[in-house]
Amino acid sequence: MNADPFVMLVKVVLNLYLFIVLLRLVLQFTRADFYNPISQGVVKATSPFILPLRKVIPAIGRIDTASLVLALAVQLLTVFAIVLMKGATLSATGYAIYTVAGTLYHLLDLYFWAMLISIILSWVAPGASHPGAMLVGQITEPLYRACQRVIPPLGGLDLSPIFIFLAISFLKQILGPYSI
Template structure:
């Protein structure tokens, strides 16, 4: 049963929730909407976001429909995992809300950790080549890296800002869980 829970958690959290998380994050970081990966995220999430957008208009740069869609997907994923027995200790609705919020925060932290690792690896392997994935990762990671680079400039041509951001994200993840 643990293997089934692992597979379902991976498919729901890593794939489905992350796609909706990207739908929220990409406009916030001003990622190129014409990027092929951005277009894929938009197409995958439109069936849920567009009907919600009729009910919830955006507030400034914040797409409230996308945020609500992300929360709906996270609630559904947590409910499915709870029904499979992944959270046997959930007995009250307040515990369920806590697990939903913690799962969403953990997903954001893990997403950014993974995105930063990929960003660093791509900068080592193909530093001056263009790819849609590298452009999207750069758009997502630069807002986190920029403040650290101001405080800690590259040392001898080596940029350690991603290392410090990853350490901070992991420390935050440990503190929350």
């Protein structure tokens, strides 16, 4: 095995920050409650980089382009660091592909875990008023609604999470070879 602990450490730290940046992007896109303590933590962790970017990069509709640019920059930094640490080389096109595909992969991963938490919470603590449960519900609800327009619930059984999980898994399989 060629498991380099320094490569793993760099990947964990940068991917954790990428997760936080993507979470901010999703929170703004879904118009989640920004007075939620978890949302406030995400905003505080990302504001030092996003606020200067917002001065030069305006939002496009509901998409916070400053957060998107920061997410792509963090993923590009991750790809660059891993390639440099492994002593490999990549073309500019390779960097672009790994950056975009890796960012999309991690965004899908965020939604995968949010949906899994949402499903478990619906069994264990339906209607929970914990800030984390409320935030997960606000993130996943638009995705569920979009799927339910195509596949309505059958009686009391909602099959939309199954189809969303299949779609996410399919897309992650496509993007997997290009994610670092």
